[in-house]
Amino acid sequence: MTMHRVLTTLGCALTAVLATAWSAAPPAQPAKPAAATTVRTHDGLVRGAPHDGYRTFEGVPYAAPPVGRLRWAPPHRAAAWPGVRDATRPASACPQPAGEVPGGSTDEDCLHLNVTTPDGVRPAHPRPVVVWLHGGGFTTGAGSSYDAHRMATRGDVVVVTLNYRLGALGFLAHGGLPGSGTFGLADQQAALRWVRAEIGAFGGDAHNVTLAGESAGGYSVCTQLASPFAAGLFDRAIIESGPCTGRADRPFAPSSVPLSTARATGADLAAKLGCGSARDVMACLRRVPVSRLLEAQGTDQQPAYATRLLPEDPAPAITSGRFHHVPVLLGNNHDEGNGWAAGIIQAGNPVTPDTWPDVAAAFFPDPGQAKAMVHEYPVHRTDGGPVFGAVIGDADFACPTARTDSLLATQVPVWRYEFADEHAPPLTSGTPPFPLGAPHASELPYLFDLGGRPRDLTAAQHRLADTMIDYWTAFARTADPDGPSSPPWSRQTVQSLAPDHVVPTGTALARHHCGFWDALTARGSDSG
DSSP states (O other), rough: HHHHHHHHHHHHHHHHHHHHEEEEEESOOOOGGOOOOEEEEEEEEEEEEEOHHHHHHHEEEESOOGGGGGSSSSOOOOOOOSSSOOOOOOOOOBBOOSSTTTOOOOOOOOEEEEEEEETTTBBBBBBBEEEEOOOOOTTOOGGGGOOHHHHHHTTTOOOEEOOOOOHHHHHHHHHHHOTOHHHHHHHHHHHHHHHHHHHGGGTEEEEEEEEETTTHHHHHHHHHHHHHHHHSSSSSEEEEEEOTOTTTTTTTSSEEEEEHHHHHHHHHHHHHHTTTTSSSSSHHHHHHHHHHHHHOOSSSSOOOESSSSOOOOOHHHTTTOOOOOEEEEEETTTTHHHHHHHHHHHHTTOTTTTTHHHHHHHOOOHHHHHHHOOOOOOOOOHHHHHHHHHHIIIIIIHHHHHHHHHHHEEEEEEEEEEEOOOOOOSSSOOOOSSSSOOTOOOOOOOHHHHOOOOOOOOOHHHHHHHHHHHHHHHHHHHSSOOOOOSOOOOOSSSSEOOOTTTTTEEEEHHTHHHHHHHHHHHHHHHHH
């Protein structure tokens, strides 16, 4: 295995470790079913759970179970049910290895969503809707990991979280297979269609839907912006740490791949599972137990473009204006790469002045690019970890986010932020080899109670969390994050989000060496 592959695998493994940190605690127990509320959907009645100031409806199916012949098929409509369906507890997560979901999951009956509403919502006075797409590298994650009651109650919005197919079950490609490489994205669209049709009964405004997500969920928002089949399904977009200009050769951020590449990966998987030479490859693969699929699939999973659902990569689609023109709020964290750098160091790969050229060569196998990177980011005696973290963060997140911003801002209203709490609560246990600052995913506890457990925030951090929720939900309500109770946010600057220091900043590009990365990317494109 090449060092580049080792770094990628370690990065994916670390993502799973980060996810585990917020799933250890079970969700809060709902109230007794006898006191729950009931809502009528087109498929039947659902009984949710009342809480202090809000209601939840969990495990509501938005599509049929993708099992049997529906494995690797576009999502089908869920069957109606008789009587009242219990919606007081989450349904199974989609199949995935152990990580965010303790013990993992092998249950393919997973296409469910969860609705959180503030008390007092009524269909006659609907609230804005936020639909949340979870992250996890397209291999892990579950909608139920995100307790959205703070966002729903403080922001007076209806929040929908959802599951979508992951890993090979969500993104397998094979010649002649309709939907190849995009099943997970098709699930997201099915959930959005459910929201348009059903959310009014829960008090949500079906004509004011914001599609939001983080990491792979944020990049999913990019794919939906570029997908013709998502037209009319959402009205605004929030992209957290999932820039639309992600590249497959940058191993830590989400991206998409050509259908030809996805098919080659699918052929390798079929051969690994003993189905490559079968008369009917797909029939053979549909008989493979989920546990074997999970063992055989790669650590990298990416949607495929040059497909019916996603005709082109989101970056060129946005560049050329071929995307859904809706207002966008997007951003990144100040120290995105530090978590990965710390994990790689702790796995026995120190970054010192002596080892840095080799690590750089693993990150960028092109010798010229590696040498330029070592020169741009010199490592001194003890700062190897933060320097490596800066490289990952700048190359994969901060500068692609800036690029996405610049591409979108000429065509739609865009607001950009940088989450910069240098003392953000750690998402993992143990002591890292250096202070992590505001790494990847560290903004999430400010918006959600991850795994149903509120994080230990200081008073200043609680104020920042309130401000962020105010921004996010004001944007969902009016397409403008500015509100009466929050510091002003100008579209001309990057809003820095730190405790008691929410201010516009114009220095983000210089700090993140984006001129260097733009030039390096341009040279790579020219040589290709």
